[in-house]
Amino acid sequence: MKIEIRIAGLGGQGVVLAGHILGKAAAYDGKQVVQTQSYGAEARGSMAKSEVKISDQEIGFPAVTKCDLLIVMNQEALDKYLADLKTGGTLIVDSTTVKPSNLQGKARAFRIAATENAERIFGAKVYANMLMLGALAKVAEVVSDISMERAIRDTAEKRTADINVQAYRKGKELVQ
């Protein structure tokens, strides 16, 4: 078992935090995890990405090239990284910010209006990443639900832990 996941979007959308939580959750499940993140782009609103490799065995360090799961939160990220999605892989897009793409049967595609619902239900766009994690948890068996909620609580600031968990749960409901 080895799964490679890339989460990409704009700086400020929380893709680094989402990758961090996902990696932590997989470790709680007893998996080996390598998690890579780029910083420094946020100030300029440019691309941000976060990668997570999960395995039952020890993982060599090199970066993700082809991924099994691609989670994108802006159009540019989809255009840039879709080619890296493996045939038969899974794509999840934030349909508030990304237009549907012609996948030509290459991948299973799911959509969730993450940014829109984060604002509407939870009052701030910043929870969109938790909705995306919920969508991921629903459509792919990557980590256990209990570990994901634990990782969210352990990572989020105490005052926003509950709302982050709620946003995660809502993501599981809303994904299509």
Add this chain to the structure above:
Amino acid sequence: MKIEIRIAGLGGQGVVLAGHILGKAAAYDGKQVVQTQSYGAEARGSMAKSEVKISDQEIGFPAVTKCDLLIVMNQEALDKYLADLKTGGTLIVDSTTVKPSNLQGKARAFRIAATENAERIFGAKVYANMLMLGALAKVAEVVSDISMERAIRDTAEKRTADINVQAYRKGKELVQ
């Protein structure tokens, strides 16, 4: 300008947290950063490592192979990674847990009794990683002092922020 840093030790010694803080501090300095960490080893007390690449320009994602700076917190990490240190690079070891190595003039070497002083001065081994970061800040111009302290405060839990900063400052004094 491009610097590649590897921090390695046993799971539980805080090498992932140290890498995370270092990466954040460099981003605060306006640098581009790629930070990679492995999880899942802690439960077994096996090796843990964390890598940070810092540059003025955008960085391709692949992992660190040869590093400019190697920070090691246990003997096995030194034995395993010393060969990856560039000629003319900088090595920092926790002299509580690592025996001096024969570098044959290949690298500049510094030592700090991080674990011993973390326990003696701050009451717990877990602060050894902050002493190591202090040592790093003293011997290499990688990130600004102000950004490092800010990154420590932003990352540590509120109740331990001050003690972490104090341990970092003590590391700057004690490195030899």
